[in-house]
Amino acid sequence: MRHDLVLRVIAKLMMPFTLLFALYVQFHGDFGPGGGFQAGVIAAAMVILYALIYGLDQARKALPDWLVETMLAGGVLLYAGVGMAGLMLGGNFLDYFVLHADPVQGQHRGIFWVEAGVAVTVSGVMLKIFYMFAGRGRDPE
């Protein structure tokens, strides 16, 4: 008999709710505590829990290394892209209020994409660190 049946069932049960909570923290960042960094960490924690219970290989199959590395760079690219968009539209770097005709809407739009970039990068970095630590001694260097 496997010893981790309870763990497997509960982890499977909690995983979608963890991701939902990460999205809540991400999109609630405008109004309360939260934001991209915390949401990214929570989302990465979900994958780390998956890796702890089902094994590193399974997690790497679900979220392969190339995807994690793409996330890592893509989030920074998104962040810088928002900054450059502000520059293109006639403001300074990371000027949000030029992103929309209505400055308040522009602020909303800017912070939304910046936080999305932060979340993607943070979860990518967390996962990359975890993969590298957990894979020590298994991967050929």
Added chain:
Amino acid sequence: MNMALDLATWACLAGGGFFCVVSGVGLIRMPDFYTRMHAASLIETLGAGLILLGLLLQAGFTLIGAKLVMIGLLIFFAGPTATHALAKAALVRGLKPRLAAQEDVSSKR
């Protein structure tokens, strides 16, 4: 009605705090790993449960109440699972529970 609600809240909060203190004492005073873990698991069931119930009585049917219910569900599922995993890991690694030297009469039946 409000008075009764406040009294019930205070009873729940005080009970929850009491169980937290008791399990803290148990964590220090119990003789071995398994009994200590049993004492610690009291926090997430009775301690946190009663405190959340007391807060829920104050929150009522609001968004805060719904969030408290979700926190309660998280603790309800995650706490016992963590305790179970810890106990299982200790057992698999060969930590023997400390048993009574002699069976007393009450455990015979």
